[in-house]
Amino acid sequence: MTLTKQTCAKQACDCCRIRRVKCDGKRPCSSCLQNSLDCTYLQPSRKRGPKSIR
DSSP: OOOOOOOOOSSOOHHHHHHTOOOOOOSSOHHHHHTTOOOOOOSOOOOOOOOOOO
């Protein structure tokens, strides 16, 4: 059995983010190509702040 390292996209495209599917980060991404969708990266990424102290 061979193990392959899976790469993670820094930012998912708008369609993948809405549909909550894995985005490969290419332009256009393979998910949008397969589903004939317009692949855009217009929405800004969500900023993660510091964890709140309980």
